[in-house]
Amino acid sequence: MAVGTHGDVLPFIALGHELLERGHWVSLAAPAPFEAMARRAGLDFQPLGTVADYEAVIRRPDLWHPQQGFRPMFDYALQVAEPTCLWLGASWARGLDVLVVASPLAWGARLAQDLYDLPTATLHVMPFLIESRFDPPELPGLPLPRFLPAGLRAYLNLGVDAVAVGPFALPPLNALRARLGLDPVRRLRHWWNSPTRLLLMFPDWYAAPQPDWPAQAIQLGFPLVDRFGDVAAMPPELEAFLAEGEPPLVFTYGSAMRQGADFFATAVQVCRRMGRRGVLLAPQGGQIPKPLPPGIIHLPYAPLSALLPRSAALIHHGGVGTVAQALAAGIPQLVVPVAFDHFDEGRRLRDRTLGTTLSRRAFRPARATRALRRLLADPAVVRACAEARTRMAEAPAAITQACDHVEALARGEAGGTRRATAARRPGH
Structure with missing residues (x-):
C-alpha cells in the first residue's frame, strides 16, 4: 500500500x-x-x-x-x-x-x-x-x-x-x-x-x-527502480539527441509538478549561457517555453538510469528517487527544493560534496550558471561523485x-x- x-x-x-x-x-x-x-x-x-x-x-x-x-x-x-x-x-x-x-x-x-x-x-x-x-x-x-x-x-x-x-x-x-x-x-x-x-x-x-x-x-x-516507469527504454528521439553531441544538462521538477514554468524558462537560459545542450523532462508540456532553441529537447519522461550516465549534471527538485539515480550515475546535482524532503536531501548532498542547492527565488540564470560551473569544475565534487557511483554499483x-x-x-x-x-x- x-x-x-x-x-x-x-x-x-x-x-x-x-x-x-x-x-x-x-x-x-x-x-x-x-x-x-x-x-x-x-x-x-x-x-x-x-x-x-x-x-x-x-x-x-x-x-x-x-x-x-x-x-x-x-x-x-x-x-x-x-x-x-x-x-x-x-x-x-x-x-x-x-x-x-x-x-x-x-x-x-x-x-x-x-x-x-x-x-x-x-x-x-x-x-x-x-x-x-x-x-x-x-x-x-x-x-x-x-x-x-x-x-x-x-x-x-x-x-x-x-x-x-x-x-x-x-x-x-x-x-x-x-x-x-x-x-x-x-x-x-x-x-x-x-x-x-x-x-x-x-x-x-x-x-x-x-x-x-x-x-x-x-x-x-536505495531502490533504483525506474525500469518500472512509464517508458521501458530510451525514447528514440532522445537516443539520437544524445548521440549528436556532448553530454547535456538534465532538468526535471518531478512528475507531479504543475507549476514549473519559471524553472524550465531558467533552464533554457542556463543552457544558453553555458553553451551546453539540455534535456527538459516534464510530463506536462504547458510548463515548457516554446519554441525551444537548438540543442534543447523536451520529453515527458525518460528512464534516468539510462539518461544520467550520459549527462553532465542534473538540476532538479530534490526528490530522493531522483537523487539516487544521479548518485548511481556519478554526476553532480543542483537541487532547487520545493517542499517535503527536498530541503533535507539537498542538505545531505551539500554535506557530502555531491552537489549544492539554490532556493526557488535564487534559481535565476546568472546565479544558477555560476553554481553549475563551480560544480562541474571542482575536483572534490568530481571525486565524491565517482566514489558515490562506485558505492552504488557495489551495493x-x-x-x-x-x-x-x-x-x-x-x-x-x-x-x-x-x-x-x-x-x-x-x-x-
Whole structure:
C-alpha cells in the first residue's frame, strides 16, 4: 500500500514484482493513476480513490508550499484510510494470509494492523521521515543554522510538529480511530511506523544510522527502480539527441509538478549561457517555453538510469528517487527544493560534496550558471561523485534485500541487524 506520487509508488511496484516472481500473490493499493503501471508489473490493483481525486490533490497550489505542502497529502491519506483499512480487514476475514508493506502515509494499513493484528512493515524511502535528536532532518521552509546543537534543532523540529502538524492531522485521524474502537494517537510521526518492522531504503553512507532510531528499523539501500516507469527504454528521439553531441544538462521538477514554468524558462537560459545542450523532462508540456532553441529537447519522461550516465549534471527538485539515480550515475546535482524532503536531501548532498542547492527565488540564470560551473569544475565534487557511483554499483540490490525481510516477517522472524523489540500498542 503506497500513498504518494510517482517516486513514492515505484518502489512498491518493484517490490511487488519481485515478490510475485518468488511465488507470492501480490496486490498493490495505490492512487488510481498508477493502475496501468501495476498491471504491467503483473500485480493486482486496488485503487485508492479515483483519478480525479488524485489530480485534485496534485493541482492544489499549497501542495508546493514549504510549510503547507503536507496538508493536501494528509487530507488525501485520511480520505483513503478507512476504505483501505476495511479492504484489508475483508481480505483477512476471508482467511487469506495477509502481510502488508506500507508507505508512511498509508494510514489504512496502520489502522488495519491495530484492528486485526496484521503483520505489517513500514517502508521509508527518505531519511527525512525518521526522527533523531542526533541528526534531525532539515524541515521545509525552516533552514535552521547548522552551528546550532543537533539536540536544539531536534527540539525545534518537535515544536513545529506539535504546533503545525498535530493540530491539523490528529483530530480527524483520532475521530476515525474512535469510530473503529481504537485509542487516540498522540504523535503522528511515531504512529505511522509499524512497531514490528521498518525498512529504510537508503544506505548508511547517505544517512548514518542513529542510536535513537526505532529498534525495529532495518537499513538497506536505495531502490533504483525506474525500469518500472512509464517508458521501458530510451525514447528514440532522445537516443539520437544524445548521440549528436556532448553530454547535456538534465532538468526535471518531478512528475507531479504543475507549476514549473519559471524553472524550465531558467533552464533554457542556463543552457544558453553555458553553451551546453539540455534535456527538459516534464510530463506536462504547458510548463515548457516554446519554441525551444537548438540543442534543447523536451520529453515527458525518460528512464534516468539510462539518461544520467550520459549527462553532465542534473538540476532538479530534490526528490530522493531522483537523487539516487544521479548518485548511481556519478554526476553532480543542483537541487532547487520545493517542499517535503527536498530541503533535507539537498542538505545531505551539500554535506557530502555531491552537489549544492539554490532556493526557488535564487534559481535565476546568472546565479544558477555560476553554481553549475563551480560544480562541474571542482575536483572534490568530481571525486565524491565517482566514489558515490562506485558505492552504488557495489551495493546489493535493495529490493531483493527488502523482499528477504518481508518474507522473514511473514515467517514470524525478527531478522535483520536491528532486532524488532517494540510491543504493539494501538495509539502509540
